[in-house]
Structure formats: C-alpha cells, structure tokens
Amino acid sequence: MEDIPALGTIRDWLARGDRAAFVAFSADRHPENLAAAFAGLGDDDLWAALDALDPDVAADVFSRLDEPRQEELARTRNPERVVDRVSRLDADDRTDLMKRLDPETRERLIGRMRPEDRAEFEALSAYPEHSVGSVMSTEVAAVPDRLTAGAALNLIRLEAPRGEAIYQVFVLDSRSRLIGVVPLKDLLLADPARPISELLRKGVATVRATDDRETAVERVREYDLAVLPVVDSRGVLLGIVTVDDVLDVQEEENTEDFQKIASIRSVTAGLGEAGLATLFVARLPWLLVLVLVNVFAGAGIAFYERTIERAVSLVFFLPLLIAASGNAGAQSATLMVRALSTGDVELRDWFRLLLRESLTASALGLTMGAAVWGIGWWRGGPEVAAIVALTMVCVVVTGSLIGMGLPVALTRIRLDPAAASVPLVTSFADISGILIYFGLATRMLGL
Amino acid sequence: MPDTGTGGRIARALELRDRSAFRTLCEGVHPSDLAEWLSGTEDDAVLRALDWLPAEAAADVFSRLDLARQAGLAARAGAELPARLLAGMDADDRTDLIQAVSEPERARLLALLDAEDRAETERLAAYPEGSVGAEMSTEFAAVPQGLTIREALGQIRAQMPSREGVYYVYATDERGRLAGFLSLRDLVMVPLNRRVSEAMHRDVVSVRADDDLRLAVEKVKEYDLAVLPVVQAGGRLVGMITIDDVLDVEQQVATEDFHKLGSVISVAQPLGAAPIRILYRARIPWLLALVGVNIFSGAGIAYFEETIQAMVVLVFFLPLLIDSGGNAGAQSATLVVRALATGDIRPGDWRRLLLRELALAAALGLAMTVPAAALGAWRGGAVVAAVVGLTMFCVVLAGSLMGLCLPFLLTRLKLDPATASSPLVTSLTDIAGVLIFFGIARRLTGL
Numbered sequence: 033m034e035d036i037p038a039l040g041t042i043r044d045w046l047a048r049g050d051r052a053a054f055v056a057f058s059a060d061r062h063p064e065n066l067a068a069a070f071a072g073l074g075d076d077d078l079w080a081a082l083d084a085l086d087p088d089v090a091a092d093v094f095s096r097l098d099e100p101r102q103e104e105l106a107r108t109r110n111p112e113r114v115v116d117r118v119s120r121l122d123a124d125d126r127t128d129l130m131k132r133l134d135p136e137t138r139e140r141l142i143g144r145m146r147p148e149d150r151a152e153f154e155a156l157s158a159y160p161e162h163s164v165g166s167v168m169s170t171e172v173a174a175v176p177d178r179l180t181a182g183a184a185l186n187l188i189r190l191e192a193p194r195g196e197a198i199y200q201v202f203v204l205d206s207r208s209r210l211i212g213v214v215p216l217k218d219l220l221l222a223d224p225a226r227p228i229s230e231l232l233r234k235g236v237a238t239v240r241a242t243d244d245r246e247t248a249v250e251r252v253r254e255y256d257l258a259v260l261p262v263v264d265s266r267g268v269l270l271g272i273v274t275v276d277d278v279l280d281v282q283e284e285e286n287t288e289d290f291q292k293i294a295s296i297r298s299v300t301a302g303l304g305e306a307g308l309a310t311l312f313v314a315r316l317p318w319l320l321v322l323v324l325v326n327v328f329a330g331a332g333i334a335f336y337e338r339t340i341e342r343a344v345s346l347v348f349f350l351p352l353l354i355a356a357s358g359n360a361g362a363q364s365a366t367l368m369v370r371a372l373s374t375g376d377v378e379l380r381d382w383f384r385l386l387l388r389e390s391l392t393a394s395a396l397g398l399t400m401g402a403a404v405w406g407i408g409w410w411r412g413g414p415e416v417a418a419i420v421a422l423t424m425v426c427v428v429v430t431g432s433l434i435g436m437g438l439p440v441a442l443t444r445i446r447l448d449p450a451a452a453s454v455p456l457v458t459s460f461a462d463i464s465g466i467l468i469y470f471g472l473a474t475r476m477l478g479l
Numbered sequence: 480m481p482d483t484g485t486g487g488r489i490a491r492a493l494e495l496r497d498r499s500a501f502r503t504l505c506e507g508v509h510p511s512d513l514a515e516w517l518s519g520t521e522d523d524a525v526l527r528a529l530d531w532l533p534a535e536a537a538a539d540v541f542s543r544l545d546l547a548r549q550a551g552l553a554a555r556a557g558a559e560l561p562a563r564l565l566a567g568m569d570a571d572d573r574t575d576l577i578q579a580v581s582e583p584e585r586a587r588l589l590a591l592l593d594a595e596d597r598a599e600t601e602r603l604a605a606y607p608e609g610s611v612g613a614e615m616s617t618e619f620a621a622v623p624q625g626l627t628i629r630e631a632l633g634q635i636r637a638q639m640p641s642r643e644g645v646y647y648v649y650a651t652d653e654r655g656r657l658a659g660f661l662s663l664r665d666l667v668m669v670p671l672n673r674r675v676s677e678a679m680h681r682d683v684v685s686v687r688a689d690d691d692l693r694l695a696v697e698k699v700k701e702y703d704l705a706v707l708p709v710v711q712a713g714g715r716l717v718g719m720i721t722i723d724d725v726l727d728v729e730q731q732v733a734t735e736d737f738h739k740l741g742s743v744i745s746v747a748q749p750l751g752a753a754p755i756r757i758l759y760r761a762r763i764p765w766l767l768a769l770v771g772v773n774i775f776s777g778a779g780i781a782y783f784e785e786t787i788q789a790m791v792v793l794v795f796f797l798p799l800l801i802d803s804g805g806n807a808g809a810q811s812a813t814l815v816v817r818a819l820a821t822g823d824i825r826p827g828d829w830r831r832l833l834l835r836e837l838a839l840a841a842a843l844g845l846a847m848t849v850p851a852a853a854l855g856a857w858r859g860g861a862v863v864a865a866v867v868g869l870t871m872f873c874v875v876l877a878g879s880l881m882g883l884c885l886p887f888l889l890t891r892l893k894l895d896p897a898t899a900s901s902p903l904v905t906s907l908t909d910i911a912g913v914l915i916f917f918g919i920a921r922r923l924t925g926l
Binding site: 060061062065185188198199216217234235236237254255256257258275276278283286289291293295303308311312316318319322326327330334337340341345347348349350351352356358359360362363365366367369370371374385392395399400403404411428454455459462466 | 814
C-alpha cells in the first residue's frame with residue numbers, strides 16, 4: 033500500500049492553511065487512499081480537508097468513507113454544505129445515504145436539495161428493497177435516434193453524466209423507449225456526420241425496475257455488461273445499473289445465502305460492527321424452531337425406550353449415526369442450494385438429479401457402512417456390527433435425499449431454497465436416523 | 480429476456496440450410512443468447528451457424544460456449560473455420576481453449592494462428608493458473624504520453640480493440656511503462672490540442688501479471704474500478720483485468736467457500752454436469768473424517784453408560800441438546816468465515832469478537848434454556864428439568880465459542896478458515912455436549 037503522511041501532518045496543514053502542501057499531497061492520490069488517510073481525522077478537520085479538495089473529488093472521497101462516518105458527517109455540518117457535497121454523489125449512492133439518515137436530518141437535507149435531485153430521491157426510494165429500482169442510477173447518457181454521431185457527442189458533452197454512465201449511450205425513440213445502444217468509443221471514433229441509426233446496436237439486454245436485483249446480477253454476468261439499462265413495462269428507459277453496483281449486490285446476496293444456510297436471519301450490518309441485539313434477533317428464531325424439530329427426535333427415542341433399556345450399548349453409536357446422516361444431508365443441501373442460486377442446475381432437472389443423488393449416496397453409504405462395521409464388531413460383536421453398518425447405509429442415503437430434496441421442494445412451493453439450512457437438514461436427518469436405527473435394532477435383536 | 484421463439488426459428492433455419500433466413504434472424508440477437516441456443520444444438524448445425532455468421536460475431540459466440548464444446552467443435556471442423564474463429568477471439572479466451580485441448584490438437588491449433596497471435600498465446604499460457612496473467616485481457620488501448628489528445632484519438636482509432644468494456648486509454652512513457660490513464664470521458668471532454676501527459680490521471684492503480692488473481696479482485700473492489708491495468712515487473716503495461724472477470728472470480732470463490740462450509744471438497748465443474756465419481760470423491764473424505772470425530776462422542780457415552788442405564792429418560796434429550804449446541808456453533812462459524820472472506824473482520828479482531836460472542840451466547844443460551852427446562856419438567860420432573868436446562872445453557876455457550884474460535888484458529892495455523900464447516904463444528908460440539916450433559920446429570924442426580 034501507499035505510504036500516507038501521519039494524521040498529525042495533515043491536521044497541521046489544515047490548521048496552518050497550508051494549501052500548497054495539502055494539494056501536493058492529494059493531487060495524484062486515488063480517492064480511496066485519500067478516504068483512508070482522512071478516516072482518522074475529527075469531523076471538523078475532515079470537513080476542512082473535503083473543502084480543500086476539488087468538489088467532485090471530495091464527493092468521491094466522501095462516498096468511500098465508512099457508512100456510519102458519512103451519516104455522522106451529514107448530521108454535524110450545516111445543511112447547505114452537506115447538500116452541496118451530497119448533490120455531487122452518484123444518484124444511487126445519494127439515495128442510499130439519504131435512506132440511512134435519521135428522519136430529522138433527512139428532512140432537513142431534502143428541503144434544501146435541488147428540485148430535480150429531490151424528485152429523483154423520491155422516485156428511487158419508492159422502489160422496494162431488493163428491487164432493481166433500489167440500486168439503479170437515473171443518470172444516463174441517452175440521445176434521440178435522429179441525431180448524427182457528432183450531434184450526439186455534443187449532447188453528451190452538455191449532459192456530462194457521471195461515472196460509468198457515459199460509456200454506453202442509449203438511443204431512444206420519440207416516446208423515450210429504448211431502441212438500442214452505441215458504445216461511447218464507437219461514437220468517439222465514428223465520422224461525425226454518420227447518423228446514429230447506422231451505429232446502433234439492437235438486441236440490448238434490459239431489466240425492469242421492479243425485478244429482483246438478483247436478476248440484474250445474472251444479466252450483467254451473462255451478457256458481460258458494464259452498464260445495464262433499466263426500463264418500465266412499456267420499454268421506456270428509467271435508469272441504469274452499473275457493474276460496480278452489481279458487484280456489491282452480488283457480495284451482499286452471497287453473504288445472505290451463507291447466513292441462511294447456517295439458519296441465520298440476514299444480518300445486513302458488517303459482522304464487525306453488528307450489535308448484540310441484532311445478532312441475537314438474527315440467530316434465536318431458528319434455534320428455537322430447531323428445538324421444536326428436535327423434540328420429534330426425542331419422541332422417536334421415547335418410542336423405542338424399551339429397546340434402549342435392554343441394550344444401552346446401542347446409544348454408543350447414536351451420535352455417530354445421526355451425525356453421519358446429518359453430515360451427508362448438509363453436503364447435499366449445500367451443493368444444491370448453491371447450484372440453484374448460481375443457476376448451475378435447473379428445477380426441471382430434478383428427476384435426473386435425484387437419481388444421481390441416490391447412486392452417489394449409495395456409494396457413500398456403502399463406504400461409510402464398511403468403516404463403522406469394524407467399530408460395531410469391536411464394541412458389540414457381529415450382531416451389533418451388522419445393525420450399525422446397515423443403519424449407516426440407510427441413514428446416509430436418507431440424509432442425502434433429504435438434503436437434496438428439501439431445497440427443491442422449497443423452490444417448488446416458491447420459498448427460498450436457502451431456507452433448507454444445514455441445521456434444519458441435520459435435524460430432519462436426525463429424526464429419520466433415530467427411527468431407522470432403533471427400528472432396525474428392535475427387529476434384528478428381537479427386542 | 481430472449482424469446483425462445485427466435486431460438487426455435489434459428490434452429491429451423493439451420494436445419495433447412497436457409498442461410499439468408501438465418502442471417503436475418505440473428506440480426507439484433509445478443510451473442511450470449513445465440514450461444515445459449517446453439518449449446519443445445521448438434522455439432523453440425525453449430526458449425527454451420529459459426530460459418531454463416533460474420534467473422535467477429537462468430538468468434539464472440541464461439542467464445543461463449545463451454546470450453547469442452549469449443550474443443551470438440553474445433554477438432555471436427557478442419558482448418559479453415561477454426562483459423563477464422565481463433566483469429567477473431569480475445570487472446571485470453573483463445574489461450575483458455577488452447578490449454579483445454581490435448582497436446583497434438585494444441586500443436587495443430589497453434590499452427591493455425593499467425594505469428595503474432597501464436598507468440599501472444601504462448602506467452603499467456605505460461606502464466607500459472609490463478610495468476611492475474613492467466614485471466615487478463617491483452618486488448619487494451621495505449622498511447623505515448625507525449626501525444627496531443629487529437630493525435631491520441633487518431634492512434635486509438637487504428638488500434639481500438641473490439642472488446643466492449645474498454646473505457647480507459649493508458650498512457651505510457653518512452654519505455655512502455657504505465658504512466659497514467661485517460662478515461663473515454665476525458666477524451667470526450669478535454670480540448671483536442673492538450674497533451675496526454677497534461678490531461679492524464681496519474682493516480683493509477685495496477686497489479687502485476689504474476690500476482691494472485693485474488694489480489695486483483697480485492698483491488699477492483701477496494702478502489703471501485705471498472706478496469707485494472709496489469710504490468711510486468713519493470714512496470715511495462717501488458718494487459719488489463721476487467722470488472723466482469725472479477726464478478727466471475729468472485730462468484731467462484733464464494734462457491735468454493737460454500738462447499739467447504741458444507742464439508743464438501745470444492746467441485747470445480749457445474750453441479751448439474753458433475754459425474755457421480757467426482758461427487759463421491761468430493762464428499763467421502765470429510766464424511767469419513769467426521770466418523771473419526773464422532774467416535775469420541777460414542778466414547779463419551781460409553782464412559783457414562785451407568786448413568787444412562789439408571790436414567791434412560793435422559794436419552795430422550797440427547798439429540799435436542801447436542802444439536803442445539805451444534806446449531807449455535809454452525810451459526811457462529813458461518814458468520815465468522817464469511818466476514819473473514821469479505822474483509823469485514825480481520826484475524827486480529829478475535830479478542831474483541833470473543834467478548835461479544837460470550838455475551839451473545841449467554842443470552843441465546845438463557846433463551847433456549849426456557850423451552851428445554853419445560854420439556855424436561857414435562858418428561859422427567861424437576862431434577863431432569865434442571866439437568867436439561869443447565870445443559871442447554873452450557874452447550875449453546877460451548878458451541879458458539881467453538882464456532883467463533885475455530886475459523887480464527889485455522890487462520891492462525893495458515894489453513895483456510897472455511898474448513899471450519901458446519902458439520903465439523905457440529906461434530907466437535909457433539910463431543911462437548913455429551914460430556915456436559917451426562918457430566919451434569921451424574922453430578923445433579925448423584926448416580
């Protein structure tokens with residue numbers, strides 16, 4: 033990483049008003065590095081530093097600070113100042129920040145925003161969370177289809193959209209409907225007199241503002257896009273989703289899936305900062321639900337209580353067998369949930385997958401059965417060995433099928449397949465494991 | 480979304496060998512959609528389609544097919560078509576294909592390339608898998624920094640790569656070293672007679688070709704870049720990594736972590752296509768290893784056999800109690816593993832997190848104690864209620880701490896923290912659960 037001057041030095045420059053030294057330091061540095069260098073400053077010094085920067089750079093640096101810090105800064109400075117900085121942020125970053133602020137600060141800022149920014153904020157914040165609309169930016173490069181390349185370029189110079197938005201120029205018909213796209217580089221390199229319609233590429237991939245944001249991730253990945261246009265039901269261009277937003281969405285969605293599969297309700301705050309109460313609320317519900325499920329495992333044991341009383345040594349193998357069943361189920365569920373979420377497998381494949389899973393699980397079960405047969409012989413003789421080995425084969429197959437089937441079944445009834453968490457699958461596998469184990473033992477020992 | 484009607488009509492045009500209908504239908508169809516439709520079609524039809532498409536589009540569609548399919552098609556197609564396709568492909572895609580085929584076929588395909596492409600392909604193939612060089616694209620635009628913007632535009636017009644997602648023009652010094660960059664936006668906005676060296680940004684972030692690809696992913700995310708230039712040891716510009724590559728890498732890494740957390744050795748190929756043999760090998764090692772761990776649970780039970788014999792009713796609660804500990808542990812482990820992977824927390828944070836986890840687990844444990852004790856009272860009276868309630872508190876605490884510490888411990892030992900899979904944490908917690916449960920029971924009941 034780059035060497036950054038000590039905070040004291042930066043503070044010194046600011047205090048002395050030594051603009052030259054500060055400008056020399058900040059001129060060739062990436063905004064990310066500036067944000068890192070300024071993070072340790074107090075609120076007043078940080079504002080002074082932001083004020084000393086070029087306003088657009090300052091907005092960029094601001095958007096790279098920690099989210100809590102942004103909120104704090106927005107609260108502490110006089111609203112005009114904040115609004116000026118905030119208005120230079122990308123529209124989606126701006127909406128994101130405004131949504132996170134407390135209502136009072138937000139109202140204060142909204143009241144001082146430019147009318148077009150205010151209208152945009154209101155439009156964007158109306159989209160539900162997790163929709164494409166909630167992550168899109170309304171700043172786009174769009175031109176009517178009757179222009180020449182040169183005229184289009186002039187129009188874009190005037191509009192000067194921020195960030196990645198400029199790299200794909202969308203072409204609209206007279207009713208603002210999207211009809212195609214011209215990459216900026218084609219526009220830049222084309223003969224200025226050529227009509228746009230000759231440069232136009234049709235067949236643009238789009239998303240609807242009301243689609244789930246995961247749709248945008250899939251489409252950007254599938255079509256290798258940097259800018260994905262967002263349209264309404266009539267095909268009117270509403271905004272864009274840029275690939276860097278998609279990267280963030282993808283990371284968040286992955287994290288959510290990770291948490292769900294461990295039966296945690298989504299924790300949106302970073303784990304480092306999340307409060308006790310947040311984590312407690314995220315973890316307790318499933319733990320309690322699973323207690324309920326496990327009561328059935330206990331009921332299974334109660335049902336075979338007499339068998340257990342006569343052959344207590346069977347209990348020795350209980351954790352081993354039900355854990356093996358749960359582990360095999362956890363593997364299947366993990367593979368399946370992830371493959372469904374990345375689109376690696378499709379639901380209509382379920383029969384083929386089930387068949388393959390049965391064969392894989394049988395092979396796994398036979399191997400596992402052979403492994404525990406020896407342990408069974410050593411602890412309880414040939415009869416126990418047979419029971420334990422046979423149970424092992426059955427529970428590994430059952431556990432695997434539960435692990436594969438549960439996510440499929442959940443998707444079928446339009447629930448999130450990731451709700452087939454490892455703990456849930458393990459608990460179901462436990463119940464079936466207990467019934468199989470003691471059922472087999474009762475029969476084979478004639479108890 | 481592509482409508483499947485067009486796909487059907489394209490298939491029919493191929494079948495009827497109707498070239499003009501095919502070309503009309505393909506106009507305005509995205510190459511990604513075309514590749515998807517063709518992937519379900521016979522080799523002969525695909526070859527015909529590739530032959531009929533304009534050269535650039537054919538190469539683009541071909542690059543988007545599975546590597547195995549590409550290799551199969553190239554092997555069947557003689558010399559002329561593969562030569563055309565290879566010449567039109569991006570260098571990184573071409574290298575992937577060359578590396579995927581057998582030795583004699585590789586020699587044949589390389590011989591189809593012109594000298595320049597061959598040299599480039601061989602150079603790219605020399606970078607080890609997982610390095611930046613193996614994934615980078617070599618189609619970038621670079622100009623000497625001494626030119627004016629107008630001269631630069633003229634030069635770029637000649638060399639501008641076809642690939643989309645090229646948004647930056649890199650400026651090099653007289654020895655080809657990376658000196659700065661201009662965005663296409665700058666080329667649009669800056670007056671034409673200024674020098675590149677005056678207008679360019681010098682705060683350029685780059686990676687080296689021999690760096691680990693994960694480093695490139697981190698930099699793209701940290702600096703919010705769309706494109707990351709790649710340099711050699713001496714600073715010479717040799718390629719670039721684009722953000723859509725990063726999206727794919729990121730997704731692969733998340734899938735690997737997912738599989739590890741489900742105690743599956745990562746399956747590299749898509750789950751839908753993986754044969755049983757591969758799945759078996761990915762799953763059996765951990766299943767067997769966990770049997771080894773679970774024997775200790777059995778040993779714990781054997782140690783307490785007398786206690787159990789005297790109070791068989793306790794067995795009723797065994798699955799409930801050891802599962803609850805395991806579930807709490809799986810939650811903690813998953814949160815920590817994912818947060819370590821996304822950089823949310825750092826290995827040094829363990830002390831702070833341990834304190835929070837203690838408080839959190841105590842709260843969860845207390846909340847879980849209530850239903851557990853109630854169940855105990857119902858099944859076995861006051862003493863059993865006390866044993867079960869107390870055990871529940873202890874196992875949730877033990878499981879959570881185990882889940883939190885194991886990933887950190889693995890990181891300390893320079894192992895992958897994702898090895899702290901839910902099944903491993905659950906199995907370790909089971910041992911602790913058995914000992915705690917029957918230990919408390921023996922003490923409290925005096926058996």
